[in-house]
Amino acid sequence: MSLLAREGIDAVRVEPLAERLGVTKGSFYWHFKDRAALHAAMLEAWRGVATYEIIARLEAGGPSAEERLRRLIEPTASRGKAGRLETAIRSWAHNDAAAAKVVAGIDEERIAYVAQLLREMGIDPETALLRTKILYLALIGSFFAAQSDQLQAGPELWKEIMRLIK
Amino acid sequence: MSLLAREGIDAVRVEPLAERLGVTKGSFYWHFKDRAALHAAMLEAWRGVATYEIIARLEAGGPSAEERLRRLIEPTASRGKAGRLETAIRSWAHNDAAAAKVVAGIDEERIAYVAQLLREMGIDPETALLRTKILYLALIGSFFAAQSDQLQAGPELWKEIMRLIK
DNA sequence: ACCTGAACACCGTTCAAGT
DNA sequence: ACCTGAACACCGTTCAAGT
Secondary structure (H helix, E strand, O other), X not given: OHHHHHHOHHHOOHHHHHHHHOOOHHHHHXXXXXXXXXXXXXXXXXXXXXXXXXXHHHHOOOXXXXXXXXXXXXXXXXXXXXXXXXXXXXXXXXXXXXXXHHHHHHHHHHHHHHHHHHHHOOOOHHHHHHHHHHHHHHHHHHHHOXXXXXXXXXXXXXXXXHHHHO | OHHHHHXXXXXXXXXXXXXXXXXXXXXXHHHOOOHHHHXXXXXXXXXXXXXXXXXXXXXXXXXXXXXXXHHHOOHHHHOOHHHHHHHHHHHHHOOOHHHHXXXXXXXXXXXXXXXXXXXXXXXXXXXXXHHHHHHHHHHHHHHHOOOOOOOOOOHHHHHHHHHHHX
C-alpha cells in the first residue's frame, strides 16, 4: 500500500515486491493468482478503511456539525499518508473499472454523511446535497490541483467555502 | 496522445507504438532518445494547447463575463476528448515532477483568466481569486469524482455554484 | 536520414520439484 | 503450506549494419 501511495499502481510489481521481501517472485503466485489479484485485494483493503477513516476524522471534531465540517477540509487532508493513497487510487480508477467502482461507493457514503451534517445545520435537504457535492468536488480537486503557491488551497479558501455554504 | 487519453501514460510504450506504425521498435530511437523523451515531448505538446483551448472555449461564449463563465463549467468538459486527456495528464502529474510542473503552469494561467472574469462581474479582487479557486477546484474534482449517478456534476450543481459565486 | 535485426536486461507467469 | 529454479513471453534499450 505504501508503494501504491508513493509511486502509483503501476509500480506495484511482482518482482520488486518479492525482492523486497527476500523471496523469489515465483512464491508470489502461491499467495495471489496474479498481479491483478493483488491489485484487487489492495482495492478491497482500501474500501474497508476509506469511509471509516474520514468519518472518524470528522467525529473527532466534536459534537457540533459545523465543527465537524471544518475537520473535513483541513488542508492537511491532501498531504498526509491517507491523502497520497487516495489520490493514487483515484488516478488508478481513471484507467480501471474495478477501482472506479470502489471509489464511487466511497464517494456516495461520504457525501451522504456530509449532506446530513449540512441538514443538521439547518439547510434544506436539496440544497444540502448540492452544496455537499460542491464541497466534496473542491476537496477532490485540491487533491489533484497543482501544489503551486497559486492554487494552494489555504485556510482562507476553505473559510470562503464555508461562508458560501452555510 | 489518444493512447495517453484512453489508457494513461504507462500504456504509452515503445514496442506497441512501433507495431502500430508498422516499423521495428529500434527505429523509435532515431526519433526520441528514449521513452522518457517521448513522454516529455507529449507534455510540451499538451502545454501548447491546454490554456489556449480552454480560453478559446470561453471566448466562444460571447462578450459577457457571466456567459463566458457558464461555458467553463459546461458538464461536457470532463467527458470530451480534451477532458480525458487532461485527467490522464493530471494522474500522470501525480507521480511525475515534470508533468506536475506543466500542470501547475496551466492552472495558474487559467485561474488568472477566470479571476479576471469575476472581477469584470464586479467582485473585489481578493474575493474573485478565492472564488475562482473554489470554482476551479470543483471543476478539477468533477474530472476525478466517480461517474456515479450520485456525484454526477449535473447542471443544477453548476447553477448552485454560480449562484454562490456571483 | 531513417530503418532493421540481433542482443541484452527487466519483469509477469507457469510449473515441476523441493521442504 | 509455502518456496525455489528454470523456462518462456513481453518490452525498453543499444548498436552495428543496411539503404
